[in-house]
Amino acid sequence: MATSTDASVSARAAGTGRPAGTGRPGGTGRVAGTGRAALRFDGARLWALDQTLLPWREEELELRSAADVADALKRLAIRGAPLIGVAGGYGVALEVIASPTREALDRASTLLRGARPTAVNLARAVDRVRAAALAAPAGEMASAARAAAGVIHAEEEAASAAMAVHGAALLSGRRRLLTHCNTGLLAGPGRGTALSVVVELADRGELDGVIACEARPLLQGARLTVWELVQLGIAHELIVDAAAAGLIRTGAVDAVILGCDRVASNGDVANKVGTYGLALAARAAAIPFVVVGPTSSIDPEAASGDEIAIEERGADEVRLAGGEPVTIAGTRCRNPAFDVTPAELVSALVTERGVASPLSTASISALLA
Numbered sequence: 247m248a249t250s251t252d253a254s255v256s257a258r259a260a261g262t263g264r265p266a267g268t269g270r271p272g273g274t275g276r277v278a279g280t281g282r283a284a285l286r287f288d289g290a291r292l293w294a295l296d297q298t299l300l301p302w303r304e305e306e307l308e309l310r311s312a313a314d315v316a317d318a319l320k321r322l323a324i325r326g327a328p329l330i331g332v333a334g335g336y337g338v339a340l341e342v343i344a345s346p347t348r349e350a351l352d353r354a355s356t357l358l359r360g361a362r363p364t365a366v367n368l369a370r371a372v373d374r375v376r377a378a379a380l381a382a383p384a385g386e387m388a389s390a391a392r393a394a395a396g397v398i399h400a401e402e403e404a405a406s407a408a409m410a411v412h413g414a415a416l417l418s419g420r421r422r423l424l425t426h427c428n429t430g431l432l433a434g435p436g437r438g439t440a441l442s443v444v445v446e447l448a449d450r451g452e453l454d455g456v457i458a459c460e461a462r463p464l465l466q467g468a469r470l471t472v473w474e475l476v477q478l479g480i481a482h483e484l485i486v487d488a489a490a491a492g493l494i495r496t497g498a499v500d501a502v503i504l505g506c507d508r509v510a511s512n513g514d515v516a517n518k519v520g521t522y523g524l525a526l527a528a529r530a531a532a533i534p535f536v537v538v539g540p541t542s543s544i545d546p547e548a549a550s551g552d553e554i555a556i557e558e559r560g561a562d563e564v565r566l567a568g569g570e571p572v573t574i575a576g577t578r579c580r581n582p583a584f585d586v587t588p589a590e591l592v593s594a595l596v597t598e599r600g601v602a603s604p605l606s607t608a609s610i611s612a613l614l615a
């Protein structure tokens with residue numbers, strides 16, 4: 247079941263170039279004009295804005311089971327590393343609320359852990375909620391799972407606020423930023439990751455504007471980041487992914503800022519496909535390449551990026567754009583959803599605990615200590 251509204255983005259748009267310091271439309275983590283969060287749990291069901299429909303339609307999905315949540319994750323109705331983790335935690339809780347047994351817990355955990363392989367937030371949140379449920383006294387499994395999922399949600403929201411402050415301090419004076427994919431409130435509780443820094447800089451009057459890459463094949467930049475920036479009233483321009491390196495070379499931006507799905511213990515970063523190319527272009531142009539993500543995205547068990555599982559998605563995501571064919575039916579395709587950027591190309595990793603720079607095994611373990 248879903249609820250919907252016909253309100254179009256343009257009807258709700260705050261416009262671009264909003265003067266700094268005039269207040270941000272919409273509360274933290276909520277969509278301006280609707281009051282809706284990207285994800286909310288009402289104690290019995292999980293409600294999620296269906297991101298596959300944005301920016302054209304705002305519909306909330308009502309999720310009642312781990313299978314519902316796993317399906318929403320697989321088709322990217324819920325996406326973005328921190329939000330994926332929070333949803334996974336609630337997915338486990340939903341299952342044990344319905345059936346407070348060890349079997350249900352294990353079934354839900356396996357299903358959800360496998361929904362998306364790259365963002366480590368998912369496995370970590372699922373494991374945390376499962377452990378809390380197992381540790382609970384008999385009869386309290388469901389309430390323990392519900393509480394643990396809520397704690398993860400609250401932690402990620404707090405992390406977003408802290409990353410915004412750390413990131414804005416780091417990037418002060420860099421007034422023109424380029425970003426990739428979607429890293430805002432649709433990707434993480436609060437204001438998300440990299441976009442939380444963008445918002446903080448705008449609020450401080452320290453931002454001239456953002457260039458957003460479209461992020462083919464599923465267009466999280468064109469559909470979701472632009473949608474968020476419109477609602478935030480932050481000046482922005484959209485480019486095709488292939489334009490980014492050339493614009494960076496000509497000095498069109500002062501820094502690249504984006505998120506991460508998993509950071510290995512040596513600082514290698516897995517993020518939306520196209521990130522590696524942006525890092526190379528930023529290095530060639532000698533501008534900062536800044537990754538923003540909570541410590542829940544760091545995987546101490548992955549020694550390097552080579553150990554991070556990169557999700558390969560279906561060929562039709564490449565063959566089609568907006569549902570329309572862009573090539574000959576049946577064309578063989580490759581569709582890695584993420585790539586790995588070596589640590590030496592990353593200027594800094596901004597987390598809720600502070601900034602690691604340069605990235606190395608030592609600086610990452612200092613963050614986690």
Ligand code: MRU
Pocket residue numbers: 322325326327328365426427428429430433434438439440466504505506507517518519583
């Ligand atoms: O496939 P997606 O849309 O889930 O990929 C999202 C990204 O790659 C983001 O950059 C990443 O999750 C970090 S932002 C919160």
